[in-house]
Amino acid sequence: MQNKLLGVIKEDIRNITKSKLTDLLKKENIKAYQISQIYDWLWVKGVSDFSEMSNISKELREWLNSKFIINSTILKEVYTSIDTTIKVAFQLHDKRLVEGVLIPSGERVTACISSQTGCGLNCAFCATAKITDFRNLTAGEIFDQFVLLNKLSVERYGYKLTNIVMMGMGEPLLNLENLKRAIVEFTSPKGINFSPRRITVSTVGISKFIKELADAGLNVDLAISLHSAIEQKRKTIIPYSKSDSLNRLSEAIKYFYEKTHNRPTIEYLLLKNFNDSITDAEELAKFCRSFPCKVNLIEYNSTDDSRFSKTTHETLKDFKDFLHSKNMVVNLRTSRGTDINAACGQLVNKNLSKKAN
Ligand code: SF4
Structure with missing residues (x-):
């Protein structure tokens, strides 16, 4: 620094x-x-x-x-998907690279922002986990991604950013102090004045820090990457969960809701023949009974050496129908920017030095 x-x-x-x-x-x-x-x-x-x-x-x-x-950040490379999603590589002052994504949808543009230059949590479905030599981003570097993506959004789509998701590279709650400082700046009425309700912090489920985030009074939304409500199964894809049980996670989510009144989102990545059975859906429904929430079902985007594949359309429909039958709020998140490796779990600086737009 x-x-x-x-x-x-x-x-x-x-x-x-x-x-x-x-x-x-x-x-x-x-x-x-x-x-x-x-x-x-x-x-x-x-x-x-x-x-x-x-x-x-x-x-x-x-x-x-x-x-x-001022350790500033520059836009190093920009890739545009055939579906108009944009992925960018940011170069930090120490030459490290992180990625961010712009996802347009009508007049709404969501920026997916990174919190670390890699990740140590080693989730089985995530490309970022391959970057093991990494560091936390400073508040200024998190902020710079916003400024640069906002500018790019206006240039390319004609709209300013409407939403921010902390779902890029890294686990945001393991960089909580810098994240909090950046969010304070995004939302300052004297500054950018971005609505905190349009900021979502996504975590793999660090119970202790979910509570800290709730206590911070930032009024942001929370998304939890659950991916399985069966303890043993979850441990095999999210090694971190070996030390943080589903019970503790459930208690932390409940605490977050009670403290903020913001309904959390449960993210569920459907992996073929792994977590996409009706038994899995039943366990998910049981887990979600403890607090008001909505569920995002996410299609899997394979990475080069991935051991998982995408759930079939029929299985996905059955899974979704089952959750609907339990009166749950369920959305299907279709993949964007898969051709430029910009979709969830694909951020790993892979395209660098290839053709940029
Ligand atoms: S999914 Fe998130 S927490 Fe897990 S390895 Fe990837 S960046 Fe880290």
């Missing part, structure tokens, strides 16, 4: 909390209106260099530049 330039260690200004930075700037006799201008450049406009802060004095810009750096 620090850069060494001409022997001076400079910290990324966006890694300093607002209250600490305010104190620091006040000590330098920087006036309140100038401090708010600096914040505006950093957390609304998302500048990558102090020289872009055009409404503050040259002297102040030079002082900021002598003390801090």
Whole structure:
């Protein structure tokens, strides 16, 4: 997070909390209106260099530049699917790459944003798990993805982002502090003012941090990647769940709902002959009885060496019909951007250096 330039260690200004930075700037006799201008450049406009802060004095810009750096993110490559979904590769200041996705649907554009540069949880169906040398993204890097995707959305589709899903690379709840800081910036009434109800944090089910997210009072939506309501089966595809039981998860989801009144979404990836039987559907229905929720059934997108395949249309229909018969709210999420490896579970920086649009 620090850069060494001409022997001076400079910290990324966006890694300093607002209250600490305010104190620091006040000590330098920087006036309140100038401090708010600096914040505006950093957390609304998302500048990558102090020289872009055009409404503050040259002297102040030079002082900021002598003390801090801005570790900015750039759009490295852009891929467009035949269904108009866009996948982008972002390059971070340390040359690491993460991916983000834009999913248009009428006047609605959803941005799928990453929270880590890989993932250590090793879910069996996920390509991101193959990147084992990874780090957490900073709040600034999570924020930069929003700014760059929003700009691209306007350029390509003519609409600003309407929804954010933290479903890109990484487990967001294992980077909770930076995630919370980024969400505070997205939703600040003095800044971008994005509605928190249009932000969904997706987790594989880290019970402890689901509760922390509820306690944070951010009012965002929650999605849980369940994929099986049968403990033994779930453990085989989500190794993390060996240490966090379905009972604990259920209790955490209930806590989240009671605290926020936001109805969580249960994500269920249908894997052929693995979790797509009526017995699986029965167990899913039982799991969902403990709290109000909706269920998203997701078609599987295979990756190169994947051991799973896509459930047949007939099985999917039977599964869905069974859940409907239990009066559950069920949506089918069809895959978008599969031709550019942009669909759920496919983000692994695979296309880099191939043809970009
Ligand atoms: S599904 Fe999510 S938690 Fe599991 S390995 Fe992939 S990125 Fe990590």
